[in-house]
Amino acid sequence: MAQDHTPRPILVELRDVHLSFGAAEVLKGIDLTVAKGDAVSIIGPSGSGKSTILRCINGLAQPHTGRITVAGTRVDTLRTEAERIALRKRVGIVFQQYNLFPHLTVLENITLAPTRILKVPRAEAEALARDLLARVRLADKVSAYPGELSGGQQQRVAIARALAMRPELVLFDEVTSALDPEMVGEVLAVIRELVRDGLTSILVTHEMRFAEEISDTIAFTENGRIVAQAPPAELFYRSGNPRIRQFIGGFQGYRDAVQHREGI
Amino acid sequence: MIDEALQRFIALAGRVGLHYDFLLSGSEVRQWAAGMGTTLLLVVLAIPLSLAAGIAFAAALTSGRPWLALPVRAYVELTRNTPTLVQLMFAFFALNMLLSRALGGAAHNPFTPFFWVVAVTGLHIAAFHAEALRGGIEAVPAPLVEAAQATGFSAFEILRFVTLPLALRTALPALMNNLVNLVKLTTIGSAIAVGEVTYASIMIWTQRDNVLELMIVILLFFGLINLTVSRIGHFVERRLAIPGYGV
Amino acid sequence: MSAAALPARGALRAAWPWLALAAGSGLFWSFLDARLTRDLLDWLPYLASGFVMNVLISVLAMALGTLGGVVLGAMELSNARVVRAPAVAYVQLFRNAPHLVLIFATTYIFPFEIVVAGSYLPFPDWLKAVLGLAVPACAYVAEIVRGAILSVPTSQWDAARGSGLSRGQTLRWIILPQCLRRALPPWMNLYASITMSTALASLVGVHELLHAATDASTAVRRDDFTIAVYLTVLAAFFLFCFPISRLTRRLERRFAPR
Numbered sequence: 001m002a003q004d005h006t007p008r009p010i011l012v013e014l015r016d017v018h019l020s021f022g023a024a025e026v027l028k029g030i031d032l033t034v035a036k037g038d039a040v041s042i043i044g045p046s047g048s049g050k051s052t053i054l055r056c057i058n059g060l061a062q063p064h065t066g067r068i069t070v071a072g073t074r075v076d077t078l079r080t081e082a083e084r085i086a087l088r089k090r091v092g093i094v095f096q097q098y099n100l101f102p103h104l105t106v107l108e109n110i111t112l113a114p115t116r117i118l119k120v121p122r123a124e125a126e127a128l129a130r131d132l133l134a135r136v137r138l139a140d141k142v143s144a145y146p147g148e149l150s151g152g153q154q155q156r157v158a159i160a161r162a163l164a165m166r167p168e169l170v171l172f173d174e175v176t177s178a179l180d181p182e183m184v185g186e187v188l189a190v191i192r193e194l195v196r197d198g199l200t201s202i203l204v205t206h207e208m209r210f211a212e213e214i215s216d217t218i219a220f221t222e223n224g225r226i227v228a229q230a231p232p233a234e235l236f237y238r239s240g241n242p243r244i245r246q247f248i249g250g251f252q253g254y255r256d257a258v259q260h261r262e263g264i
Numbered sequence: 265m266i267d268e269a270l271q272r273f274i275a276l277a278g279r280v281g282l283h284y285d286f287l288l289s290g291s292e293v294r295q296w297a298a299g300m301g302t303t304l305l306l307v308v309l310a311i312p313l314s315l316a317a318g319i320a321f322a323a324a325l326t327s328g329r330p331w332l333a334l335p336v337r338a339y340v341e342l343t344r345n346t347p348t349l350v351q352l353m354f355a356f357f358a359l360n361m362l363l364s365r366a367l368g369g370a371a372h373n374p375f376t377p378f379f380w381v382v383a384v385t386g387l388h389i390a391a392f393h394a395e396a397l398r399g400g401i402e403a404v405p406a407p408l409v410e411a412a413q414a415t416g417f418s419a420f421e422i423l424r425f426v427t428l429p430l431a432l433r434t435a436l437p438a439l440m441n442n443l444v445n446l447v448k449l450t451t452i453g454s455a456i457a458v459g460e461v462t463y464a465s466i467m468i469w470t471q472r473d474n475v476l477e478l479m480i481v482i483l484l485f486f487g488l489i490n491l492t493v494s495r496i497g498h499f500v501e502r503r504l505a506i507p508g509y510g511v
Numbered sequence: 512m513s514a515a516a517l518p519a520r521g522a523l524r525a526a527w528p529w530l531a532l533a534a535g536s537g538l539f540w541s542f543l544d545a546r547l548t549r550d551l552l553d554w555l556p557y558l559a560s561g562f563v564m565n566v567l568i569s570v571l572a573m574a575l576g577t578l579g580g581v582v583l584g585a586m587e588l589s590n591a592r593v594v595r596a597p598a599v600a601y602v603q604l605f606r607n608a609p610h611l612v613l614i615f616a617t618t619y620i621f622p623f624e625i626v627v628a629g630s631y632l633p634f635p636d637w638l639k640a641v642l643g644l645a646v647p648a649c650a651y652v653a654e655i656v657r658g659a660i661l662s663v664p665t666s667q668w669d670a671a672r673g674s675g676l677s678r679g680q681t682l683r684w685i686i687l688p689q690c691l692r693r694a695l696p697p698w699m700n701l702y703a704s705i706t707m708s709t710a711l712a713s714l715v716g717v718h719e720l721l722h723a724a725t726d727a728s729t730a731v732r733r734d735d736f737t738i739a740v741y742l743t744v745l746a747a748f749f750l751f752c753f754p755i756s757r758l759t760r761r762l763e764r765r766f767a768p769r
Binding site: 342344345347348351357358365448449450451454462469475476479482486487491 | 611615749
């Protein structure tokens with residue numbers, strides 16, 4: 001979490017972004033600003049368009065109207081695949097379902113893109129990969145195949161794979177939703193450390209406590225709009241919006257119930 | 265020593281009514297061995313051609329570009345639904361003739377019957393490879409392709425590093441089956457006087473009337489080639505097996 | 512049978528643009544060169560009589576192959592080694608054998624006439640070609656049958672045996688009906704493949720389509736005619752086999768385990 005309040009350069013900016021899939025309007029005017037070094041969490045009920053926002057930012061989805069700027073690049077006006085590829089080299093993404101390449105070892109998964117796309121020399125790419133694996137605490141899994149790892153381990157490899165491209169921004173799309181509860185902690189710990197080290201990131205998450213702890217800003221989406229964007233303390237405890245209070249309250253209530261049952 | 269073993273084999277076969285005396289005739293043995301050599305050469309050239317063209321066709325079929333996919337689709341359907349022998353006749357008597365004429369006479373035409381057999385059988389089986397690989401490529405889960413896109417891979421790089429390696433594994437049994445068929449297909453070369461093993465055998469049995477004796481050896485010969493091909497296939501399958509990834 | 516009629520209509524619908532394309536280009540061509548068209552039309556009955564032979568050989572070879580293959584496939588699943596081993600050996604040997612070699616084998620090994628009850632019956636080459644293709648067809652059908660039988664869950668066997676049916680009765684009344692659905696698509700594929708292999712019979716002198724085309728080409732001795740007549744042969748096989756393969760793919764998708 002950034003403590004100083006000197007203005008930092010804006011890395012990501014969305015202005016009035018609209019997107020429909022057929023008749024269904026998924027995004028109805030999204031405004032979002034992310035400064036360099038910030039961690040921004042997007043929370044809100046499912047189906048409110050959270051993941052679609054991330055897909056727009058790295059050009060996997062094309063908005064119909066509105067402006068998206070990522071590190072000086074106008075994403076919404078990209079027309080050719082080559083331009084989108086240039087963008088994606090600079091924006092990493094980690095998916096809910098890990099999506100590691102099953103036929104490659106952990107090391108190959110991480111070095112494939114740097115060596116093939118960025119033309120980084122193999123030795124250098126492997127050194128970086130080993131560093132990253134150490135950071136996600138999987139140094140001993142270098143030559144394992146994804147099928148031999150647990151979900152939590154696969155997800156940490158996926159994070160290392162995204163970081164290997166030295167991206168200016170990493171998008172985390174519900175990265176703990178597919179994990180068994182006992183593996184959520186190990187993945188969140190890795191992300192927490194990265195954010196503390198100054199990684200610019202946008203996270204779509206259902207982990208309220210985690211979002212509150214690591215985010216500089218939290219955006220609350222509902223029905224394709226961002227209805228509030230504020231620092232966690234403000235949004236969680238001082239929001240006047242009854243829907244937000246209800247949503248967060250629901251999670252808090254659920255957490256309290258779980259903790260009560262487990263005797264914590 | 266070898267001669268002695270040969271004599272004993274001929275005597276033994278003679279006792280069950282099979283006449284392998286021709287094995288003592290140097291010229292016929294040389295002709296037959298040359299035929300086997302030609303068959304092996306056809307196989308060794310046509311297999312890589314079929315695989316390379318099959319991969320290219322599969323790439324075209326899954327490219328999402330109609331101008332690329334439609335002509336290949338038409339070729340695949342045409343070649344799968346017409347006899348290879350007719351394709352060979354058409355290629356040799358029609359295409360080759362047109363080529364000769366364009367090049368100013370048959371003497372200037374570098375394309376031999378041998379070339380046409382390799383090309384026609386290899387490209388015929390390529391169509392079957394393409395269908396198997398297309399199935400494998402389309403079976404790769406969409407999120408995995410998206411992950412590759414999100415990393416910044418181009419469509420070609422995704423094919424090269426992600427979908428094709430996975431498709432090769434799922435399609436491997438079908439590809440091996442196609443290769444066994446390819447080995448068998450090379451016999452149609454005899455129709456345009458390519459001296460492969462069938463053709464060489466015809467030359468021998470028209471002199472000797474020993475069809476059954478030659479047949480037995482030819483069938484064993486093809487059985488051996490196909491056994492080798494499938495052994496290599498199993499070896500490749502084991503080498504490509506991914507730990508923890510069930511196919 | 513509505514289950515089969517539906518995909519058949521679908522196959523026709525999917526095939527019709529291809530047919531239209533073929534017919535269209537043929538028509539275009541005939542306007543281009545009237546003499547070529549006339550020659551081709553002159554030879555068409557002769558070519559057609561050749562194609563009838565292809566169809567005849569394929570139907571008979573497939574009928575024999577199916578009869579033999581069902582027996583072999585059942586033998587392959589027998590518990591008795593003496594029954595199983597020869598069937599497995601047969602299938603292994605003839606699945607790997609080139610069709611052309613087998614056609615040569617039956618043509619040259621069998622006599623040109625056979626004695627039945629004291630009278631000489633001719634044994635024509637086309638009938639030998641039928642046998643030459645029936646030999647590998649048996650092996651393929653055996654594999655199809657074996658695969659289809661094995662695809663039926665063993666619990667079905669147990670249930671049938673439990674209600675007092677013998678092994679044979681279980682096969683006949685319980686397993687085979689279920690197998691048919693599984694076996695039909697690959698069996699149709701095999702038929703198309705055998706049909707295409709009938710062209711090989713031309714090499715042992717059987718008067719079929721490819722042989723007729725070669726006759727026509729050597730009689731007319733004109734390059735454009737040679738090209739046209741071989742294209743006609745390709746078109747004939749395509750128009751016969753393509754609908755079968757479309758229908759097969761539809762059935763495959765329809766019967767695919769969900």
